[in-house]
Amino acid sequence: MLQTKLPQFPKYKVDISLFRDVQNSNELKTKVAELPYAFIDAKTICSREQLLSAVYRALDEVTYNKMRTKSLHSECLLCLSPTSNIGDAFHKFGIKEDSREVICLQLSKVEQHEVPPFHVFVKGIEVAFDDEHLGQFYDKELLRRIYKLDSSSQPQSRESLSRAVVNAIHLRGL
């Protein structure tokens, strides 16, 4: 599990875990609204910087502009998306019934009391949330479609794909 804080937003803490061979995605998807986490389909995340970029953007929006969704978690999902359609962002990045690899994200105020750890709910094997594992799970073609990266400038490596994705995250709606 990655437990971190973004230095510019010390009032928030971020916990992220990556699970593989998740058995109960179906059940988790139905509980998305009630559980204090975001569940993300790991196929759509190619790097740590991709997900953390979205977290940064979410906190930036919440702090200096306005919150556009109901919770910090849905804000993060929106911020992952290259478009400003909230439903669309959930559909694309949120956990799916058949997701095998799932990222659990908890973003909360520091003073907020502890919530149960992810593994209480997720039936799967936790692996390190790092680029090595993300690199095994992500779906290059899917990512290209989601972020509408045109084929003429096809990013070759995961690094360049990640770079294009980070750009898209930071430039959404601007």
Add this chain to the structure above:
Amino acid sequence: MSEEITGQVRTYVTDNIPITLISQGAEAVVYTTPIHPYLPIDDSTKGEKYIIKYRPHKRYRHPSIDQALTKHRTVGEARLLSKLSQIEGLQVPKLIACDVYNGCLWLEFLGQDLPQGAGFSNLKNFLWMHAANDPYSNVVRETLLKVGHQIGLLHWNNYTHGDLTSSNIVLVRSQIVDGWEPHLIDFGLGSVSSMVEDKGVDLYVLERAIMSTHSEFADKYNAWIIEGFSNVYKLQGKAGQKKLDELLKRFAEVRMRGRKRTMIG
């Protein structure tokens, strides 16, 4: 005033992010920091540096103009960098984060210190360093050809830099022993442009910059840059050659009239 602005940035980034002022232009103030805005401190970020480019509020202009401009320019530069990063072979700093509400861009830090205390590895210092012993050495030639290549890529793809000086070209050590890879930085005045005039002015500004700091060797240096530049266009066959001829013709015109058009009173 820089203390005042630095104070604003300190408040904005918090004490968790130590900042060092490296340049203060008219429009933006640039800092470095060892802290990545969102990646945790570990092997991948340790010892790294990042750029924070801040466009401060200007009291002299009306608040609504000020806010609109700051946002417009921050987004503009971020968008430009994003587009440029997709051009194969073109080397520009990576966009890390963009906070339009505070006029801040986080960018990858490029460059390093040159050997023998010759200063930071921008093209200007690099040429100074070599001017002392072997101004026409192979590494100088190779590097300037590559500089030309970078500008060629930029122009061929219809972008212009707007402030192409030898300080805005930063060299990064390449895989080849003793080789350098030029990167273009500071696209604050950059734009999408297919106009030969804008491109001609870009080339002219760089030529002038080289002449003013390295006048003795400027002829050869500029010739190498143009050679590298031309090669990009020549690779594009007939169409490329045609555009190149047109561009170099305009470049010569710009040089003749000293950048500015003549105007009545």
Add this chain to the structure above:
Amino acid sequence: MTTKTARPAALDHTLTLNVPFETPRQALIASQVLQPDPILKPQDFAVSYAAQGPCLEARFCGRDARVLRVGVSSVIDSLKTIIESLDELDQTGPSSTEASM
């Protein structure tokens, strides 16, 4: 004032003005003041000045009457200014500095 018509080529409309001045010096000054200004369309119009005694002789030639008229009238405007300067400002001594305003 005399008009001549026998000029070669295209500039065959001609006019010569003889302007009398108080002194030969003033005529000379007038010719020197008028001399330097280039003609905008030398293919359509030409002028030459010469001081002859207290007289300024200005020879004009133009491709047609209209060009000639415009050119001559502009020189006359200039001459008026020069003459006024000479009349009012020459020998600027205590006696002649009475303001006329």
Add this chain to the structure above:
Amino acid sequence: MVDLNTVSPKDPAKRYYLALGLEGSANKLGVGIIKHPFLPETGAAAKDNSHDCHVEILANIRDTYVTPPGEGFLPRDTARHHRNWCVRLIKRALLEAGVRDACAELDVICFTRGPGMGAPLHSVALVARTCSLMWQVPLVGVNHCVGHIEMGREITKAKNPVVLYVSGGNTQVIAYSDHRYRIFGETLDVAVGNCLDRFARTLKIPNAPSPGYNIEQLASQCKNKETLVELPYTVKGMDLSMSGILAYIDSLAKDLFRGNKANKVLFDKKTGNTKVTVEDLCYSLQENLFAMLVEITERAMAHVNADQVLIVGGVGSNARLQEMMALMCHDRARGRVHATDERFCIDNGVMIAQAGLLQYRMGNYVKDLSETVVTQKFRTDEVYVSWRN
């Protein structure tokens, strides 16, 4: 090392220089007479003292050709105005200055050689040539922009400032280096003064004392300063463009007068009430144009590492522009802005005398009358500034 005393005063016993300056590049006809004391300390060993010549202004007379509201000044008519008034103004200036014998007392006659409108320039040059010949006084042809700069430097004593030159015909940001006033940025199309003049014409407001002054007055009466009418902001690097702004605000003013309710910027969508007044338009136009001017000036300051700004030219008398520039200078480098009042920043003869006399003192004057031909185009950086280090 600059020796400002390479040419001796005409009357060495008097130990001063006297210069007559004639200006007529646009609709103002100006005649000025100045005196420079012969300062030994500005001799060979001195530093750059050309901004501190201890100038004494003996006469500064101006007559403006004013056209009716809605009309601009045309070259022919302006030239006629200058021809009609030039000699009378010179006589009055000589009288005011107490110059009894111009032939014996004047060291040099300075006139504007350009840039400007051809016909008005020419009519004044004729008078300058005539006076020079009949009085046997040397001539110096002056660049109008350099005249503004030298006068501004002398009046304000600003040391090596970045110069913003804003007038009806010019918009330039200038910095001195290596004997030239170099242009760092300028307008790519119309000048800022011209932009204001033309907008004043659309508004049909009086041209007296000047269109820009009347726009400034209207702008200060704007009641809704929080909201601006959004206008294009067209800074292009160091340069700026104003024709698009002018075309747009002109169209707004026309729609306003015509009562074109389809224009949503001016009229409320539902009620059809006017949201914007002429005063609002003037205010927004000034805020927008001046922000652009201050921005390119700041760029030049950053470039040459200067902490002072000198504003010259007719638009330079605008209080709001001065205020904005002062804020920028203060925030940038705790520096300051120098500006002159309308006696000096609006075209005048004194400034031509000042720049011309400096040039004369360096031994650079007309040797042949062919050098006195006026020119509409005459760039500031074409002049070799011998009188500065």
